[in-house]
Amino acid sequence: MHPPLPELTMQVAQVVPATEAEGPGRRFAVWFQGCPLRCPGCCNTEFLPFKGGETRTLASIVADLERADVEGITLLGGEPFAHSEAASALAAAARQRGLTVMVFTGYLLEDLQRRPDPAVVNLLATTDILVDGPYVREQPDTARRWIGSTNQRIHFLTDRYRADDPCWRMRNTLEIRVEKTGVTVNGFPAADAVGLWKGWTRTKRTQPGP
Ligand code: SF4
DSSP: OOOOOOOOEEEEEEEEEEESSSSSSSEEEEEESOOSOOOTTOSOGGGSSSSOSEEEEHHHHHHHHHHSOOSEEEEESSOGGGGHHHHHHHHHHHHHTTOEEEEEOSSOHHHHHTOOOHHHHHHHHTOSEEEESOOOTTSBOSSSTTOOBTTOEEEEOSSSSOTTOGGGGSOOOEEEEEETTEEEEEEOOOGGGTTTTTTSSSOOOOOSOO
């Protein structure tokens, strides 16, 4: 029996219930709608406005999560820490269900640790892997899987994952789903394939960074 969920809504750009392209293992990935940062070269520009996307209740997202056969959740954006109340509640629910939590952020860990906001504190406290720092187009990372630029750091905030796991050195992958409502793309494309899906009906993807 899990603790009752807070009655929260969240603004999401996309949910992929099971992906192997957004962190170790199979993961339930949530892209938040809205980011206050403007990294040049961000390839998720449609996720930057805080208006748009879909308003989902925390309960409905967690119900989807409970149906998914995954080892953890990945929160991306948009900027998860700009949605920290909902993101921390979702992360807590994932942890209560024995799942791991990975978060991509454009902020630096040190700056987040200085924020007194309890939701930021709670989100950090329930994160196993934090990838931090803005995406820098001029410094593409070709060595580390899932990481957009070489300035970005991978923080293992718990011992549930390890830096020497070979998964961090495997090739990036791109997943394309054809659904009734259109095409969904997520993962990391080759550099010369970025944006190829522009113009498709309802396309979503990850940015090559937070
Ligand atoms: S790369 Fe990430 S942090 Fe930077 S503007 Fe895009 S969504 Fe925001």
